[in-house]
Amino acid sequence: MKAAFTLICFFFTVLCLGQTELDDMLQRYNTRSIPYISVEELRMLQTNESIIVLDAREKNEFEVSKIPSALYIGYSEFSSEGLSEKKIDKSTPIIVYCSLGIRSEVIGEKLKKEGYLNVKNLYGGIFEWKNNGYPVFDSQNVETENVHVCSKIWGKWLQNGTKVF
Known part of the structure:
Protein backbone atom coordinates (compact mmCIF):
# COMPACT_ATOMS: atom_id res chain seq x y z
CA MET A 1 0.00 0.00 0.00
CA LYS A 2 2.81 2.40 0.91
CA ALA A 3 4.58 1.64 -2.41
CA ALA A 4 1.39 2.41 -4.36
CA PHE A 5 0.98 5.70 -2.49
CA THR A 6 4.62 6.61 -3.18
CA LEU A 7 4.16 5.79 -6.88
CA ILE A 8 1.00 7.93 -7.10
CA CYS A 9 2.81 10.84 -5.39
CA PHE A 10 5.72 10.50 -7.82
CA PHE A 11 3.47 10.64 -10.91
CA PHE A 12 1.50 13.57 -9.49
CA THR A 13 4.74 15.47 -8.87
CA VAL A 14 5.99 14.75 -12.40
CA LEU A 15 2.70 15.94 -13.89
CA CYS A 16 2.70 19.12 -11.81
CA LEU A 17 6.32 19.93 -12.62
CA GLY A 18 5.70 19.30 -16.31
CA GLN A 19 2.74 21.68 -16.26
CA THR A 20 4.76 24.30 -14.39
CA GLU A 21 7.54 24.05 -16.98
CA LEU A 22 4.98 24.49 -19.78
CA ASP A 23 3.47 27.47 -17.94
CA ASP A 24 6.95 29.01 -17.58
CA MET A 25 7.80 28.45 -21.23
CA LEU A 26 4.53 29.92 -22.51
CA GLN A 27 4.86 32.87 -20.14
CA ARG A 28 8.33 33.53 -21.56
CA TYR A 29 7.18 33.54 -25.20
CA ASN A 30 3.56 34.72 -25.01
CA THR A 31 1.94 37.93 -23.88
CA ARG A 32 -1.48 36.31 -23.30
CA SER A 33 -2.95 38.84 -25.70
CA ILE A 34 -5.18 36.01 -26.90
CA PRO A 35 -6.98 34.16 -24.09
CA TYR A 36 -6.17 30.50 -23.67
CA ILE A 37 -8.61 27.64 -23.92
CA SER A 38 -7.68 24.25 -22.48
CA VAL A 39 -7.63 21.05 -24.50
CA GLU A 40 -10.39 19.73 -22.22
CA GLU A 41 -12.58 22.75 -23.00
CA LEU A 42 -11.96 22.36 -26.74
CA ARG A 43 -12.76 18.65 -26.57
CA MET A 44 -16.13 19.47 -24.98
CA LEU A 45 -16.83 22.18 -27.57
CA GLN A 46 -16.10 19.94 -30.55
CA THR A 47 -19.65 18.64 -30.50
CA ASN A 48 -20.75 22.20 -31.18
CA GLU A 49 -20.57 22.81 -34.92
CA SER A 50 -20.50 26.59 -34.53
CA ILE A 51 -16.79 26.74 -33.57
CA ILE A 52 -13.90 26.91 -36.01
CA VAL A 53 -10.57 25.24 -35.23
CA LEU A 54 -7.58 26.67 -37.12
CA ASP A 55 -4.15 25.06 -37.41
CA ALA A 56 -1.38 27.69 -37.42
CA ARG A 57 1.50 25.30 -38.10
CA GLU A 58 3.36 24.81 -41.36
CA LYS A 59 1.82 22.64 -44.09
CA ASN A 60 4.25 19.74 -43.53
CA GLU A 61 3.26 19.63 -39.84
CA PHE A 62 -0.45 19.74 -40.67
CA GLU A 63 -0.09 16.88 -43.15
CA VAL A 64 1.41 14.60 -40.47
CA SER A 65 -1.46 15.15 -38.04
CA LYS A 66 -4.17 17.57 -37.07
CA ILE A 67 -6.86 18.00 -34.46
CA PRO A 68 -10.25 16.77 -35.76
CA SER A 69 -12.12 19.32 -37.91
CA ALA A 70 -9.13 21.70 -38.00
CA LEU A 71 -8.64 23.92 -41.03
CA TYR A 72 -5.13 24.73 -42.21
CA ILE A 73 -4.22 28.43 -42.14
CA GLY A 74 -0.48 28.12 -41.67
CA TYR A 75 1.99 30.42 -40.04
CA SER A 76 4.57 31.72 -42.49
CA GLU A 77 2.01 31.64 -45.32
CA PHE A 78 -0.89 32.98 -43.23
CA SER A 79 -3.19 35.35 -45.05
CA SER A 80 -6.42 36.81 -43.75
CA GLU A 81 -7.73 36.61 -47.31
CA GLY A 82 -7.68 32.83 -46.90
CA LEU A 83 -10.18 33.16 -44.07
CA SER A 84 -12.36 35.50 -46.09
CA GLU A 85 -12.54 32.81 -48.77
CA LYS A 86 -13.74 30.34 -46.12
CA LYS A 87 -16.56 32.80 -45.30
CA ILE A 88 -16.10 32.62 -41.54
CA ASP A 89 -18.38 35.02 -39.71
CA LYS A 90 -16.33 37.39 -37.56
CA SER A 91 -18.39 36.62 -34.45
CA THR A 92 -17.90 32.83 -34.73
CA PRO A 93 -15.79 31.33 -31.92
CA ILE A 94 -12.33 30.52 -33.33
CA ILE A 95 -9.76 28.31 -31.64
CA VAL A 96 -6.23 28.62 -33.04
CA TYR A 97 -3.51 26.09 -32.29
CA CYS A 98 0.05 25.24 -33.23
CA SER A 99 2.53 22.87 -31.57
CA LEU A 100 2.50 24.54 -28.14
CA GLY A 101 0.61 27.83 -28.38
CA ILE A 102 3.30 30.32 -29.43
CA ARG A 103 2.74 30.69 -33.17
CA SER A 104 -1.01 30.45 -32.64
CA GLU A 105 -0.91 33.52 -30.40
CA VAL A 106 0.71 35.50 -33.23
CA ILE A 107 -1.96 34.31 -35.68
CA GLY A 108 -4.68 35.01 -33.10
CA GLU A 109 -3.44 38.60 -32.82
CA LYS A 110 -3.64 38.95 -36.61
CA LEU A 111 -7.19 37.60 -36.56
CA LYS A 112 -8.18 40.12 -33.89
CA LYS A 113 -6.72 42.94 -36.01
CA GLU A 114 -8.87 41.70 -38.90
CA GLY A 115 -11.97 42.07 -36.74
CA TYR A 116 -12.56 38.52 -35.50
CA LEU A 117 -14.22 38.94 -32.13
CA ASN A 118 -14.00 35.57 -30.38
CA VAL A 119 -10.47 34.14 -30.83
CA LYS A 120 -8.81 31.80 -28.35
CA ASN A 132 -4.10 14.12 -22.95
CA GLY A 133 -4.89 11.13 -25.15
CA TYR A 134 -7.13 12.92 -27.63
CA PRO A 135 -7.07 11.72 -31.25
CA VAL A 136 -5.20 13.31 -34.14
CA PHE A 137 -5.70 12.53 -37.82
CA ASP A 138 -3.36 12.43 -40.81
CA SER A 139 -3.88 14.03 -44.22
CA GLN A 140 -6.10 11.08 -45.23
CA ASN A 141 -8.28 11.62 -42.12
CA VAL A 142 -7.04 8.38 -40.57
CA GLU A 143 -6.32 8.43 -36.85
CA THR A 144 -2.58 8.41 -36.19
CA GLU A 145 -0.11 8.45 -33.34
CA ASN A 146 2.29 10.66 -35.35
CA VAL A 147 2.82 14.29 -34.42
CA HIS A 148 5.34 16.57 -36.16
CA VAL A 149 7.59 18.06 -33.45
CA CYS A 150 9.86 20.29 -35.57
CA SER A 151 13.01 19.51 -33.59
CA LYS A 152 14.33 17.57 -30.61
CA ILE A 153 14.21 20.76 -28.54
CA TRP A 154 10.48 21.30 -29.10
CA GLY A 155 9.81 17.56 -29.20
CA LYS A 156 10.47 17.26 -25.46
CA TRP A 157 6.99 18.67 -24.87
CA LEU A 158 5.29 15.75 -26.66
CA GLN A 159 4.96 12.89 -24.17
CA ASN A 160 2.24 10.82 -25.85
CA GLY A 161 2.45 9.77 -29.48
CA THR A 162 5.14 9.20 -32.08
CA LYS A 163 7.49 12.11 -32.76
CA VAL A 164 8.01 12.96 -36.42
CA PHE A 165 10.73 15.40 -37.50
Whole structure:
Protein backbone atom coordinates (compact mmCIF):
# COMPACT_ATOMS: atom_id res chain seq x y z
CA MET A 1 0.00 0.00 0.00
CA LYS A 2 2.81 2.40 0.91
CA ALA A 3 4.58 1.64 -2.41
CA ALA A 4 1.39 2.41 -4.36
CA PHE A 5 0.98 5.70 -2.49
CA THR A 6 4.62 6.61 -3.18
CA LEU A 7 4.16 5.79 -6.88
CA ILE A 8 1.00 7.93 -7.10
CA CYS A 9 2.81 10.84 -5.39
CA PHE A 10 5.72 10.50 -7.82
CA PHE A 11 3.47 10.64 -10.91
CA PHE A 12 1.50 13.57 -9.49
CA THR A 13 4.74 15.47 -8.87
CA VAL A 14 5.99 14.75 -12.40
CA LEU A 15 2.70 15.94 -13.89
CA CYS A 16 2.70 19.12 -11.81
CA LEU A 17 6.32 19.93 -12.62
CA GLY A 18 5.70 19.30 -16.31
CA GLN A 19 2.74 21.68 -16.26
CA THR A 20 4.76 24.30 -14.39
CA GLU A 21 7.54 24.05 -16.98
CA LEU A 22 4.98 24.49 -19.78
CA ASP A 23 3.47 27.47 -17.94
CA ASP A 24 6.95 29.01 -17.58
CA MET A 25 7.80 28.45 -21.23
CA LEU A 26 4.53 29.92 -22.51
CA GLN A 27 4.86 32.87 -20.14
CA ARG A 28 8.33 33.53 -21.56
CA TYR A 29 7.18 33.54 -25.20
CA ASN A 30 3.56 34.72 -25.01
CA THR A 31 1.94 37.93 -23.88
CA ARG A 32 -1.48 36.31 -23.30
CA SER A 33 -2.95 38.84 -25.70
CA ILE A 34 -5.18 36.01 -26.90
CA PRO A 35 -6.98 34.16 -24.09
CA TYR A 36 -6.17 30.50 -23.67
CA ILE A 37 -8.61 27.64 -23.92
CA SER A 38 -7.68 24.25 -22.48
CA VAL A 39 -7.63 21.05 -24.50
CA GLU A 40 -10.39 19.73 -22.22
CA GLU A 41 -12.58 22.75 -23.00
CA LEU A 42 -11.96 22.36 -26.74
CA ARG A 43 -12.76 18.65 -26.57
CA MET A 44 -16.13 19.47 -24.98
CA LEU A 45 -16.83 22.18 -27.57
CA GLN A 46 -16.10 19.94 -30.55
CA THR A 47 -19.65 18.64 -30.50
CA ASN A 48 -20.75 22.20 -31.18
CA GLU A 49 -20.57 22.81 -34.92
CA SER A 50 -20.50 26.59 -34.53
CA ILE A 51 -16.79 26.74 -33.57
CA ILE A 52 -13.90 26.91 -36.01
CA VAL A 53 -10.57 25.24 -35.23
CA LEU A 54 -7.58 26.67 -37.12
CA ASP A 55 -4.15 25.06 -37.41
CA ALA A 56 -1.38 27.69 -37.42
CA ARG A 57 1.50 25.30 -38.10
CA GLU A 58 3.36 24.81 -41.36
CA LYS A 59 1.82 22.64 -44.09
CA ASN A 60 4.25 19.74 -43.53
CA GLU A 61 3.26 19.63 -39.84
CA PHE A 62 -0.45 19.74 -40.67
CA GLU A 63 -0.09 16.88 -43.15
CA VAL A 64 1.41 14.60 -40.47
CA SER A 65 -1.46 15.15 -38.04
CA LYS A 66 -4.17 17.57 -37.07
CA ILE A 67 -6.86 18.00 -34.46
CA PRO A 68 -10.25 16.77 -35.76
CA SER A 69 -12.12 19.32 -37.91
CA ALA A 70 -9.13 21.70 -38.00
CA LEU A 71 -8.64 23.92 -41.03
CA TYR A 72 -5.13 24.73 -42.21
CA ILE A 73 -4.22 28.43 -42.14
CA GLY A 74 -0.48 28.12 -41.67
CA TYR A 75 1.99 30.42 -40.04
CA SER A 76 4.57 31.72 -42.49
CA GLU A 77 2.01 31.64 -45.32
CA PHE A 78 -0.89 32.98 -43.23
CA SER A 79 -3.19 35.35 -45.05
CA SER A 80 -6.42 36.81 -43.75
CA GLU A 81 -7.73 36.61 -47.31
CA GLY A 82 -7.68 32.83 -46.90
CA LEU A 83 -10.18 33.16 -44.07
CA SER A 84 -12.36 35.50 -46.09
CA GLU A 85 -12.54 32.81 -48.77
CA LYS A 86 -13.74 30.34 -46.12
CA LYS A 87 -16.56 32.80 -45.30
CA ILE A 88 -16.10 32.62 -41.54
CA ASP A 89 -18.38 35.02 -39.71
CA LYS A 90 -16.33 37.39 -37.56
CA SER A 91 -18.39 36.62 -34.45
CA THR A 92 -17.90 32.83 -34.73
CA PRO A 93 -15.79 31.33 -31.92
CA ILE A 94 -12.33 30.52 -33.33
CA ILE A 95 -9.76 28.31 -31.64
CA VAL A 96 -6.23 28.62 -33.04
CA TYR A 97 -3.51 26.09 -32.29
CA CYS A 98 0.05 25.24 -33.23
CA SER A 99 2.53 22.87 -31.57
CA LEU A 100 2.50 24.54 -28.14
CA GLY A 101 0.61 27.83 -28.38
CA ILE A 102 3.30 30.32 -29.43
CA ARG A 103 2.74 30.69 -33.17
CA SER A 104 -1.01 30.45 -32.64
CA GLU A 105 -0.91 33.52 -30.40
CA VAL A 106 0.71 35.50 -33.23
CA ILE A 107 -1.96 34.31 -35.68
CA GLY A 108 -4.68 35.01 -33.10
CA GLU A 109 -3.44 38.60 -32.82
CA LYS A 110 -3.64 38.95 -36.61
CA LEU A 111 -7.19 37.60 -36.56
CA LYS A 112 -8.18 40.12 -33.89
CA LYS A 113 -6.72 42.94 -36.01
CA GLU A 114 -8.87 41.70 -38.90
CA GLY A 115 -11.97 42.07 -36.74
CA TYR A 116 -12.56 38.52 -35.50
CA LEU A 117 -14.22 38.94 -32.13
CA ASN A 118 -14.00 35.57 -30.38
CA VAL A 119 -10.47 34.14 -30.83
CA LYS A 120 -8.81 31.80 -28.35
CA ASN A 121 -5.39 30.14 -28.26
CA LEU A 122 -5.21 26.41 -27.46
CA TYR A 123 -3.01 26.11 -24.36
CA GLY A 124 -0.17 23.68 -25.10
CA GLY A 125 -1.32 23.22 -28.72
CA ILE A 126 -1.49 19.88 -30.46
CA PHE A 127 1.21 18.52 -28.11
CA GLU A 128 -1.02 19.05 -25.07
CA TRP A 129 -3.99 17.68 -27.04
CA LYS A 130 -2.11 14.46 -27.82
CA ASN A 131 -0.55 14.28 -24.33
CA ASN A 132 -4.10 14.12 -22.95
CA GLY A 133 -4.89 11.13 -25.15
CA TYR A 134 -7.13 12.92 -27.63
CA PRO A 135 -7.07 11.72 -31.25
CA VAL A 136 -5.20 13.31 -34.14
CA PHE A 137 -5.70 12.53 -37.82
CA ASP A 138 -3.36 12.43 -40.81
CA SER A 139 -3.88 14.03 -44.22
CA GLN A 140 -6.10 11.08 -45.23
CA ASN A 141 -8.28 11.62 -42.12
CA VAL A 142 -7.04 8.38 -40.57
CA GLU A 143 -6.32 8.43 -36.85
CA THR A 144 -2.58 8.41 -36.19
CA GLU A 145 -0.11 8.45 -33.34
CA ASN A 146 2.29 10.66 -35.35
CA VAL A 147 2.82 14.29 -34.42
CA HIS A 148 5.34 16.57 -36.16
CA VAL A 149 7.59 18.06 -33.45
CA CYS A 150 9.86 20.29 -35.57
CA SER A 151 13.01 19.51 -33.59
CA LYS A 152 14.33 17.57 -30.61
CA ILE A 153 14.21 20.76 -28.54
CA TRP A 154 10.48 21.30 -29.10
CA GLY A 155 9.81 17.56 -29.20
CA LYS A 156 10.47 17.26 -25.46
CA TRP A 157 6.99 18.67 -24.87
CA LEU A 158 5.29 15.75 -26.66
CA GLN A 159 4.96 12.89 -24.17
CA ASN A 160 2.24 10.82 -25.85
CA GLY A 161 2.45 9.77 -29.48
CA THR A 162 5.14 9.20 -32.08
CA LYS A 163 7.49 12.11 -32.76
CA VAL A 164 8.01 12.96 -36.42
CA PHE A 165 10.73 15.40 -37.50
